[in-house]
Amino acid sequence: MFSSLKKISLLTLSAFTLITAANAQKSKPLFDGKTLNGWKIVAGKAPYAVENGMIVGTMKAGSPNSFLITEKEYGDFILELDVKLEGTETNSGVQTRSHYDAEGNKGAGKVFGRQMEIDPTPRAWTGGIYDEARRLWLYPLESNPAAKAAYKTEEFNHYKIECIGNEMKTWVNGVPASYVIDTLDKSGFIALQVHGLGNKTYLEGKKVYFKNINIQTENLKPTAFPKSVYVVNLTPNTLSAQEKANGYKLLFDGKTNNGWVGAYKDAFPAKGWVIADGQLNVMPSDGGESTNGGDIVTKDQFAAFDLSFEFKLTEGANSGVKYFVTLAEGNKGSAIGLEYQVLDDAKHPDAKLGRDGNRTLASLYDLMKADKKLGSPRPIGTWNRGRVVVYPD
Known part of the structure; x- marks a missing residue:
């Protein structure tokens, strides 16, 4: 992915x-x-x-x-x-x-x-x-x-x-x-x-x-929030009691590649991906599509969902979070699906391609430009938070 x-x-x-x-x-x-x-x-x-x-x-x-x-x-x-x-x-x-x-x-x-x-x-x-x-x-x-x-x-x-x-x-x-x-x-x-x-x-x-x-400041008792209110949990790789009650689960446990395999592969890639310090790191490549470790995909499949993730880019990096990936194409390169674009807009040329900015950070790749007014992207080298919500209809 x-x-x-x-x-x-x-x-x-x-x-x-x-x-x-x-x-x-x-x-x-x-x-x-x-x-x-x-x-x-x-x-x-x-x-x-x-x-x-x-x-x-x-x-x-x-x-x-x-x-x-x-x-x-x-x-x-x-x-x-x-x-x-x-x-x-x-x-x-x-x-x-x-x-x-x-x-x-x-x-x-x-x-x-x-x-x-x-x-x-x-x-x-x-x-x-x-x-x-x-x-x-x-x-x-x-x-x-x-x-x-x-x-x-x-x-x-x-x-x-x-x-x-x-x-x-x-x-x-x-x-x-x-x-x-x-x-x-x-x-x-x-x-x-x-x-x-x-x-x-x-x-x-x-x-x-x-x-x-x-x-x-004394005898404090937390007030319950409605389950319908979204929780922003910035504690790495941890779910709160409210998130668990609402049916959320971790897709990455911060320690292992459990639940993930390489796209078009039976196992997790032997190179190109490193798990360290609670992070899933994509290592540098030569610039060719999927020439290092390639994409990774979840073993489980999802239809309607609410997905949250944090990401951090180095200068010039290009990545993405794809969904509705079926692997039915048997493609030798990247997996095919809808994509939340993860990109250094200032330093990567892909930001200027596509149409009307639909390849910039947080855009639905090649389809819809992200409205940056709905959130402030943080500088390269710091953590940003992304969210993808897919409704049943």
Whole structure:
């Protein structure tokens, strides 16, 4: 199922309210409603002030992203607050378990960590999870489109963020939005963002409001998410209890080639593929099609399915994830099937071939160009996440 001119690594293939009175007693305010005691501004120049019992951040032209961060760090917690953002042309967010690099951004300072998004733009990703200044989008709301309608423009919206163990869950006005399992960041500060304006300087003076900020750090009990909500599990080669309950299984165990054989072969290729450090690695070839180890295919066959995988490219690499491969052709080269393209668009010539970009990263090869607006491809040499969903009809 994979071919490559240069090395590519693959891991983790897997197929298919409001605060209650009881919780209020356990929660503590992070904001006293009068002062910014316990908070400090870093990274940008946008001002924060207290007005009518609210923290108000004001957008400032020429400033990068600004953050009002807690002086204290938190590990496991449930955070609830109300937020309102003026306009529909920019975004904001609430940082969790985050960190500050004072030397980052050429000395201007950099905040990084997972953020619950406030996004009133037409894509409507409010409640999604973005890894600020690091891995970018972890959970765009295309993974849970039912939650897009939860946000109310120009009104206060109730946010709930649950960080317990490796799991982060979010809710917008009581609607389950995002569910990420991640091994990074066991603790860190909480922060309120005012986004930089870039070339949208006409938005200077627009405000973002935060109030009723409460946190619970003891006697925590994870809240169940509906089974219908997709889980982004970034723990290598591991399934969560929810994924198992939903019928997912691992296609790669991180240690062996169990379940895989070479295309048009009876065994796994003797060369061209290496399993190490929990990764399935395609080794460099001479550039000819399937001239090294060739494609590999699953022993099991699938019809309707939900397939997730992580992949990492070296510079100039070309590969792919194929499906509906029958091997009926008896082809001597690559296996034939539909293909999720895995490619270095900048350095491999295949990106400029085909039609209208339908050979670029994440495209349905030679058939349909990927919409990169639905997710931010990460740089070559870092892990990206792909997903293919095939419905019965």
